[in-house]
Amino acid sequence: MRQPSLLRFGHRFSIEFQSKRSRVFSSSPTSQRFKLQLSKTQQPEMAPEMTTLKGRPLDRTAVDSLLRRRFFYAPTADIYGGVAGFFDFGPPGCSLQANIIETWRRHFVLEEDMLEVDSPMITPYAVLKSSGHVERFCDFVAKDSVNGDILRADHVVEEILEARLRGDKEARGETVEVAGNAKKKKKKKLKGETATEGLKLDDAVVQEYSEILAKIDNYDGTGLSELISKHDIRNPSSGNKFSLPVYTQNLMFAVSIGAGKLPAYLRPETAQGQFLNFSKLLEFNQQSMPLASASIGKSGRNEIAPRAGLLHYVDPEGGKKHHRFHEVADVKINLLDRHVQLAGKTNAIPITLGEAVQNGAVDNETIGYFIARIQLFLTKLGLDPNKIRFREHMENEMGKLLYFCVDAELLTSYGWIEAVGCADRSAYDLSCHTKATGVPLVVRESRKEPLVVTEFVAETHKAKFGPRFKKDRKAVQSVVDQLTQDVKEKLSLELKENGKITIDVPEVGDGKVELTSELIKIEQQTRTEYTREFIPNVIEPSFGIGRILYSLCEQVFWTREGSEERAVLSFPPAIAPTKVLLVPLSANPDFKPLVANLTKELRRQGLSTRVDDSSASIGKRYSRNDELGTPLGITVDFQSLKDETITLRDRDTTAQVRAGQDEIIEAIVRLVKGTETWSQISARLPKFEGQELE
């Protein structure tokens, strides 16, 4: 199977990690915002080195080969040669994914009483036309002038400039351990870049490249074309120049429905299905605000990625306060402000959400609340707080349509990758769909205090208006309808004095139309509004489950030293694909009934279990399951047959305790629920000192 060139495009990550970001919805921010101050010691920097839990450099090849070997994932249609960028999850990958989604559902949907919506994967053209995706959900791509390869423009600039900077460092005799993957990167041969290896650059050039990289996401098409031209960026796999200028390419998959060929797309995001159902959700919520909805499912944007997204609808008036913000004000995040990035720097600053909202670095309480909830969710999954940062979008990334947007980025051997977006989409989408369909997607609420409105009102005498103006009737009426308050006030006086007024209606006769008191009445009137109508603003946190899953695997990977190095994946018990490994000491048939009973009992508690009764040593069997991230192990030995005690082993410390079956199962339930830690368990249950047999 031929791999089309697009799939190399932007394909920097080994699992569906083509960038989800789009430059479409970009806005200039309207709020003044505090600039984080940089101390003088903070310098522009490349992506920090990726280290394991034990502080050693991460060997990406080792992680990737483990994940494939144990079938966390594999290339889709592998036996047909695969499809670049498409991956299947095997049993442990599926289980990990299901646990991440279940955690998401509990953390967001249940905890916040969100209303779930499930829409089909296919969205009709008309919807995505209104939302702006048809025209603007695009990336900038550059085409190889000879072989026609299409690459994502910003990614190729990044790749080449980073390679040149590494070459320069080498020439200066500095270490080039970049993002833990130095060996691989050094070896990669970039065509048309013959001189990069070990070529020293001028200091000014180093400075310029670093600054470009820090704000790479901020270049538009013209900017990217200029960079490619000025710095002689070529297709690294062919050495050919690109045809310039770069151009946009839509990221959606087109399909057509049925024989009638109704045009449609695979949905590019789960949000649209929620927007379209806004009125039904509001009704389901008994018309009460605020309101949040959620969707979990796959989206297609030249990658098919599992996503979970939620929309929080908030009243745009009143500063977007959030009634639970005080619960999260002390949550600390690493924040990378847009001003820092524009200054060509990449240092994130630790800050609490309370401070960040107060000083304006985060726009409002509602978005601040969700940023905090995202941070708590990610750490609950087992991601390292030091390897999470929130990067504010820069102007060209965001939108005329977006008000404020930050990405949660996770550190991996590929550098920082965006895994969660958190955007203030304002009233944009609901307004688009209201305009396109004429169905008002609004909230109507009783005003606590009725609103008294006094204003000039112009009423025309319909019965006389028609016969008088005939075919010009509508044109005249339209001008009357659009009169402003000031003009109406002036005209009302004129009408009172002269009994007639003259207005400009360009389409009619000489452009002047006279209206007498018989035809029009303009008076000041007072009315009382009991209902307020508004389009809510939308805060949208959106999660790339596949990216989170892959980053988590890298962040929890480490190797245990011993007679040989053994890989361990330290997933938290609630997230681990399998909770318990059951190992009988030997293949002795006497162990079978006890093992069968334990399996049944653990399954009854909803704990996924794997039995390894192979002939390998106990140490070997545990080690195989450390690779799968199984946090707990039970050994059944001859002692167990006598007194029904069993041992429980902790994956991370390899320490063991021994107790009766019921006590051990109770301990496992608590560890998985998170109501007790291993150190608490090992403090209260008798230690077991029997050696692990290697």
Place this chain on the structure above:
Amino acid sequence: MRQPSLLRFGHRFSIEFQSKRSRVFSSSPTSQRFKLQLSKTQQPEMAPEMTTLKGRPLDRTAVDSLLRRRFFYAPTADIYGGVAGFFDFGPPGCSLQANIIETWRRHFVLEEDMLEVDSPMITPYAVLKSSGHVERFCDFVAKDSVNGDILRADHVVEEILEARLRGDKEARGETVEVAGNAKKKKKKKLKGETATEGLKLDDAVVQEYSEILAKIDNYDGTGLSELISKHDIRNPSSGNKFSLPVYTQNLMFAVSIGAGKLPAYLRPETAQGQFLNFSKLLEFNQQSMPLASASIGKSGRNEIAPRAGLLHYVDPEGGKKHHRFHEVADVKINLLDRHVQLAGKTNAIPITLGEAVQNGAVDNETIGYFIARIQLFLTKLGLDPNKIRFREHMENEMGKLLYFCVDAELLTSYGWIEAVGCADRSAYDLSCHTKATGVPLVVRESRKEPLVVTEFVAETHKAKFGPRFKKDRKAVQSVVDQLTQDVKEKLSLELKENGKITIDVPEVGDGKVELTSELIKIEQQTRTEYTREFIPNVIEPSFGIGRILYSLCEQVFWTREGSEERAVLSFPPAIAPTKVLLVPLSANPDFKPLVANLTKELRRQGLSTRVDDSSASIGKRYSRNDELGTPLGITVDFQSLKDETITLRDRDTTAQVRAGQDEIIEAIVRLVKGTETWSQISARLPKFEGQELE
């Protein structure tokens, strides 16, 4: 948004119920099978009347309007006019779907240690070309000769003939309550069928129509074209004739991947992703058989439907026994045999799986085991055993490729709809992919006893063979390779006697080729095989979650009589979208802390909860939640403030008990887990006789 005509095609159900069946994989059965005997009283019959749990005729309009009003589902992109056949699930629909899937996962994946696989929604062309989907995953469709409308051929024949039979019954003065939806069907105006209303038919015609309908799934393209022509079947919405013959239309959605436009399709089933990973799954299972895999996700076949499917890989030798068959031998199902259908009848016969396998009505233990597990799964969801039947596929439905196939069908107001397929796909798919890729998808196992094979072997002398035959070399070799044992034995004697043999090679010269002892050696040889290699056969149960969900809603719907009729959805507690409704007696703020604490406690137990503190009466509030199928309700009243007791109400009986908070929560947990029933709870906890306030 214009609705293309295809979306009316076959669109007989109000929620994505376009038939999933395809005629592609059809086979003639190779096994002799017991014919179920029909007693004389069993006559051809139309779909039985759909009744509610309380035995009253089901009013489909009432169910459908309830499900839409309470946002179980709604048309996709409703505000844009909708897309026929596409539906969104709202909060209760999502929750119901999630509970059905969770039950499925526990019942199949966990209980049977299946290996889950998750593949992308998009499958490359090459895979579906090999599997036969590109050429043969089609329905027969008929095109309106005037306006070009495209309708599914079998469905339009069915619709028209059923309408004529109803007209006949009317003319005979019989009741026409067909499938509980008589009113609607009667009103529907079928163009070109002016005479159907009340037109009496000849007895012979009634008999002919009934027989056609009983075997409607067995007609091929020629058969359907003949029916349309002979019985003057026209497009019911235009009255126009169809252009004949009918033709096939592929059911898959075409997409292309990336700029290179790699052709692909939305996957038509979840099975292919599992087949392609067979070797990896076998390795994950430590090379041991039998092995089962599972996938949950959406498939696209001109409908986008949530599906769950599993594959059980079984050794084709040894009669496809199943080691747990004895556990299900007593499970009783309603079986509709193919022979009964071909006789023009539709009566299902109650039979246990033990009997059915023994007498050959079900082909083997493994498929019998899964039929039983499907029956148990469906009844666990709350479907009525009397409204479930298993219909064996007829010859033209199944395949050269399928060995045996039954559908689990569910009775609804639309008649019997197929919700689960259970097919023996034999070694077909694995063989296709092996052939296409050269990657052997086989099981290799050590033979317990080495196999000694004695046979005649013909070896040609390669070095001399080439120069002697030159370009004919391959043709001659190919004939040698295909000699049977008998022929080889005869030739070996000839060769020994004459020093030469003559074989027929039609492509070469005069068709006779002489081979001397110098060129060929034919001798009996003995070798020992220690390994056995085989392609496993695959049993595939495949579940249409959307159809199951809709059928369940109809089957658990009933109305409670009282001052006014009130609708109830009697989902089992484990399946119900929300488990508990919390109603404070009034808006008195004193109730708030107690309600908040209960909510928190119930959530901690993982029980989804809804608070209704509106000003409606308690009776009204309960009634609203009966419509959502909420099985349990807690009332907090002034007594609760004094002694912390609360009442628990059962949806189905409206009976109430009163006890302390902990006891009530414990009872709820047991009811939802299914470890205790309401009658047990109400027997052991004090009854509460306080009147429900209407």
